[in-house]
Each structure stands twice: as C-alpha cells, then as structure tokens.
Amino acid sequence: MHLAEISKRALHFFESRDHTVVPSAPLIADDPTLLLINAGMAPFKRYFLGEATAPFPRATSVQKCVRTVDIEEVGKTSRHGSFFQMFGNFSFGDYFKERAIPLAWEFMTTPTTDGGLGLAEDRLWVTVYQDDPEAEHIWRKLVGVPASRIQRLGMADNFWSMGVPGPCGPCSEICYDRGPEFGQDGGPAANDERYLEIWNLVFMQNTRGEGPAKEGYPILGGLPARNIDTGFGVERMAALLQDVPTIFDIDTTRQILALAAELSGTTYGKSVNTDVSLRVVADHILASTMLIGDGVTPANEGRGYVLRRILRRAVRMMRLLGTDDPVVGELFTKTIDVMGSTYAELIEDRARIHSLGEAEEGAFAKTLKAGTAIFDVAASKAAESRILPGDKAFQLHDTYGFPIDLTVEMAADAGLSVDREGFALRMQEQRARAKADARRRKSGGRGDIDVYRELLAAAPTEFTGYTELESQARVQGVIRDGERVSSASAGEIVEVVLDRTPLYAEGGGQESDAGRITADDVELEVLDVEKIDRKLWVHRVRVVAGEIAEGRNVVARVDSEWRTGARQAHSATHIVHAALRQILGPTALQSGSLNRPGYLRLDFAWQRPLSSETLSEIEEVANRAVRQDFPVGIEYMPLPHARELGALALFGETYDEDVRVVEIGGDWSRELCGGTHVERTAQVGALTFIGESSVGSGLRRLEAHVGLDALRFLASERAMAVKVADLLHVPTAEISDRVSGIIDELRTARKELDTLRAEQRAHLATVLAGHAVTVNGVRVVAEQVAGPSATTELRDLAVQTKAVLEGSPAVVVLAALGSDRPIVVAAVNQQARRLDVAASELVQAAVGALGGRGGGKRDLAQGGGGDARAIPAALESVLAMVARAATQ
Structure with missing residues (x-):
C-alpha cells in the first residue's frame, strides 16, 4: 500500500466517524516555542492548553513534521528521519479513552477491502502506563486483546508531557511483532526493534509541575477537559505495510535514494557506509524541499539554519560518495515529482524551490573550500x-x-x-x-500564560482600528511582570488588556500603533501592542499620570500621524511587491517585511543583486501605480476562494478559514493581509529606494522611504550632490564623469606605485641574498628589514629572496615591525627541506623568543610576537636551529 493511500484511508476513516479533516499546517510554526512543526498535535496546541476554543470537537489530519534532534542517527537506524508525516485523530473535550482505543484498533485491523489497514490482530501488542488500569481494562474488555499481549511500562515510556509544566497524561502504544528475525521475543518491553511501535494514544487528563522532562515530576491534578491526541507515523506504517526494512525503502523516499545512487555512481545495498550516506541524502533532500516549499530560506540562525544544515549535509554526503557536479537541482526535481501529488504547492512553487536550493549548493561549494583551507592550517599546527x-x-x-x-x-x-x-x-x-x-522559547518570553488564558476566556478583544482611530473601552485586565494586578500607578510600565481597541497590534510586518489611553485623571502612553492567540490585544503602556485600574472606562486613541505613515508604508509594500513580480517574474516572492511610518523593508527570493537599471525600473513601476491612484479595496472571503482569485499569502503567516484580502487596482495586486492601508494609492505619496542588499543565500532585501520621508531623503541627496559638485568644480550633471576620471587617475597611479614597489622589492631581495651566510652547507638569510610593515609584503620579499638563492640549499627568515609588533616569515627551498630544515619549525623557534605564535608549512610559514626587542635573539635562534638540522 502506497504512502499516499495510507494517509487517504486514515483521513477517510475518521472523517466518516465525525472528525473534521484539517489540512496540514505549514512547517513554519505559529508558535513562539517552536522553530518548526515537530509533531502532529502542534497546530492544535493552543486548544489543548486552553488558550483558545477549538472550532470543532473532533479533528483528523496528516501533518508535515521536521525533527532534527536525532539528525546524527538518520540513515543508521530503520526509522529515524528528519522529515516525516504524522497522522492523528484528536478530541477536544469530546470522547476519551473508551472511544479512542477502539477507533485505533478498528482502523488498523479492518480489512483493506473495507477501508482499513488489514493488520493481523495476533501480531499486535499493547503497552499501557503502569498506573492506568482504566486503559488496560478497555483493551481487554472492549477490544478483546489478550492479557498476555498487554504490558505495563513506566513514566519514561508511557506518560506524555511537553517537558514543562502544563498538560500531561498516560499513553498507550500499539506495537507490531515483525517476527523472530528481528530479535528476541518477550513483547515491546523486551525488544522495541522486533515489536515496532506503530500507534501512540495520549490521554491528556492531568497537569504537571516543575521537574525533569521525562519522569520524576509531580502530577498536580486533573484538567478541566480531557483531550485525546493519538496517531501514527505514516512513513513507519508504510514501511510495515510495504514489507521493507526501513523508512528509506518505502515507495516515495526510495525514488530519491535511487537517483542519488545513480548520480554518485554507487549501488544501494552493497556497503553499509554507502547505504547510510544515500539514506541521509534522500531524507535531507526531502526535508529541504518541504521546508523551502513552506517558505523557509537558508540562514545562519533559527529555522533557516535547520534548512542550511540539512541541505549542506546532503550535498556533503554526495561529495563523499564521489560526485563533484551540482546535484540539488535533479534531486529536487525528483522529490517534487514524488511528493507533488500530495502537496500540490510544491509543483506550483517549483521554480522558487529550485532557485533557493541550487543557490545554497553553490554557496556551500565555496564554503567547503574555505573549510578545507582552515583544516590545512590546523593540521600543520x-x-x-x-x-x-x-x-x-x-x-x-x-x-x-x-x-x-x-x-x-x-x-x-x-x-x-x-x-x-x-x-x-x-x-x-x-x-x-x-x-x-x-x-526560554517555551516560556514565550512572558509570565504565567494562565493570565492571558483567563482574559481570553472572558472575551476576546474587539479591534476597531479599521474604521476608527478613537474608541470607548473598558479595562479587562492589568498585568505587571506576568501577574494580574488590580491597578498600576504613575511611573509604572504594565500591560493593559481592553475589551475594544483601535490600536493596531504588531503583525504581518507592520509595527504596532503609537497612541494614548486616557480617562478623566489617567493618561497611559502606549509603548507596544501585541496579540495573544490572534484574539487578545495586549497594550504595553507607561502610566504617565493617575492610576489605571481593572474595570475602568477609558478612551483609546491612535496617534493619527503615526497611522497615516504606517498606512502609507504598508500599502507601498504591497505596491513594491507587485512591481517586483512584474519586472522580475512570479518567483520573486516576498518572504518577509517590515513597515513603519515613512519606511518599508521587503525581503524576497532572488539569487543575485539587482542592477541599478532594474532597481530604477521597479521603482518607476511602483511610482506609476501611485500616480494612477488605484483604489485599494478590502474583502473578506473563505481562504480557498481567495487562493482561487490568486491572492498571495506571506510565507510563515497563519490564516483563519475566512481571510482579509487587500486588492490594489483589482488584480494588479491581491494579497492576504490584516494590516491598515490607504484608500487610494495616490495617498502613498512619493516612494524611493534607499538600499538593496543580500540577507542570505537566495534572499535579497529592498528598503525604501515613503511619503514625506521619501521627499526628505531626496532633498538630502540633492544637497549632497550640490556639495560634491562644488568640491569638484563641475555642474551636478557632470559629477559621475568627473568622479570616473579621478578613479581612472588613481588606478593608474596605483599601478605605477605597485610597479615601483615591485622593483624596489626585487632590488632588496638581491641585496638580502648578498648578505647570506653559509651554515653547514645551507645559505641562510636571517635579518630584520625596515621596509615592509604587513605580513603579505614581508612574505613576498622572503619568497623573492629565496628565489635569488636557488641552486643550493637556502633558508630566508625575515623579521619586521608591523603595526608596532614584530612579524616574522620563513621561506625554505626544496634542497634545504631535504636536509630536514622546515619553515614551520624555524618560525616556531623565532616566535618563541618573541613571545608569540606562528605556524605554516615546511616551505613557507609566518608568525608574530609582542616583544620587538627580542628580534635579534629570534634571528639567532633561527641560525642555531639551521646549524643543528643541517648536521643531523
């Protein structure tokens, strides 16, 4: 049974039993505690934590997951993979153990002709938590599993928590006996390779306290609502049903692995080391494709680093397998072909995925050379x-x-x-x-989450800022240092939650509004506004005057100048995005943005710098859209309908079933967005680019000023041009030609100077060679020179002096003062090296006297020290070492 068929069957089975089918969430987690989605329950976590009310009592999904904790084990075991899919069925306070257990058993044992998986009942074993007689009773009495195939295990194996205080509960696992060829009998407690875990049922019924992650923590009591989180790894189930030894041999991953073997000229199944490498390549290429498809771009931190690490690891493995040519393009093509039937967005986004992956492979090829050079230096030392x-x-x-x-x-x-x-x-x-x-991430950077949970349960905040800048409101809560308090006085900085607010909370790239919250004798300065669970507006405020208390009626006002500038910048961001795609093509997708009054920053997928001509063209398209005074419309519609209309979604953002679509000039620009915007594009005013740069492999950044800030910037640029023109004594229109002429003159002068220095160095090398003394048959130059002040200059001089002495064993050791500290370089020709004279050892002797460090190779080495007075002694030590080496 193919992997896609397993997922399809599971979803259909549970949908027919009143579960709502929920599509897989993107791998980019809508959760400050997670870099990436790493479990099937992760998208539902806020429902389990009680931070939000689930829109359905039961759900089922097949969720994309990435987990890199055990990355070093990938390929070495039969079931460790960095990318996997988790099937799950969930109950949010609806059914519990008595329904979850029979459902799992029914799906697994129902014949394939009736929509199940058709697993033999006598091959299935069950584990339960040692202190959960209820689950054991259900297995025995309701399902009919013999007591001989039910085993009790401890907290480390059969009790679930998130590793921190919060929900927890006992587990029950279903295991499949793969037969005696996989190890000894005795059930899962004796051998988890033979008795493979294929389904895990979590009975979320308790709350835990502080303590170790796995076991030994206190159970504080029961949850107000009991939940079910249960399911299986689709790849692991596919390996079982397809009767293959590992998850890398299933119908999907094996195709990627086979191509990796073909490209590297290797054969799978003949060598343990080769097999491990091919499995790593297949797994990591699959994970990389899925990550890029969900909007992750390679970076040096966060989720971007996860992608960079696994993609480079795959490329490196291919190099070790013997291929020197680029491979990512072909491997990505195969992966998209394999996974595209399940995740159609991969096919739609093929060009961008290829572009980012191939760029990262090219960047790593250069890094690989640099790393090898670092290794060579370290190895010589x-x-x-x-x-x-x-x-x-x-x-x-x-x-x-x-x-x-x-x-x-x-x-x-x-x-x-x-x-x-x-x-x-x-x-x-x-x-x-x-x-x-x-x-730290698990804490979300906040105090007790229960504070916000209570306020959410009371009522979400009504956001009025789309239609008004001033709203009557009531203080729902005052929070100081993570704890709810009754009031706060002048001078304090606290968080205030209102029942209604016109103040925009930071999101979608737009910074939060500036503003004030006031009453008769109270004034609060709004420092920041954030959203909790996208429903609760939390205002961080400074109490300027009076005392703010819970239950107080207030007026919340937005700084109108701030909002005007923010609207201009946000609408301008949409305009620039549309202009980018118009000039560069549909693969130039926005991957992040920041807009605040007078300024916008837009990151987008692109492989190379934009020329000044291209930048000017994009800027002109954007400003033409402003001048055409396009209407800016807002519509609310179901997410599928918005996608049908071609509305663009920002990677990494999470959207509700009904979404807000911002249209500029109809379909000229159509994006999903919750930000504030102008009514017509002419209200944006001027727009001018101020920078274009790289922010990572395959990612560029555009920055621009908008409105009055754009005009101020242009005025400043004009004033600077006038000043430069005055200095050069030319009209402003001729600045470029005059500067180009000056640069040409400087370039010519620099070449002449380099030629003069080379002649001087050649002359000095000849002079130094004439000072050579003979030590046991070796011509030795060991002198301090006054000219060179940089290591590179001194090294060139030493090499040239050695060349003059060719024909006999020769050693050149030169010392100089560079930036008030001594530097030393040693060069040894081949004849002297045959006498066991090494430049690296000579430098070590010299820097020992100088109180410094050095290293290099046998023919050329360098170092430095801190005591310039010791240079004569350092050179003497070199002569002594040559004398000893040449007599051995």
Missing part, C-alpha cells in the same frame, strides 16, 4: 602533537558544516588523530545552550 584539537574539529563542524566523520577522515589522511573528547565537550556545551534557548 598539529603536526608535532599529531592530534587535531577538539575546538578546531568543532569549528569545522559548526562554522563550515564539516561532520566529525569527515574531519576524522581528513585528519587520518594527514597522519593525525582527532581529539574526540574535546569535540564532544564542545558539542555538549552547544546542546546545553540550545536546550536553555528552547526552555
């Missing part, structure tokens, strides 16, 4: 100890993406071992930092 330090191995891993296995292999080729313990220590430190960051 480790030549004496024969051990590559753990911190260098970690630097190669963390900065350049070298896996430790690759570093170990390269070190072995250089005759070195790697300090694995030092590497492991730094990895442990990094994981500790990551865990601390995860704990």
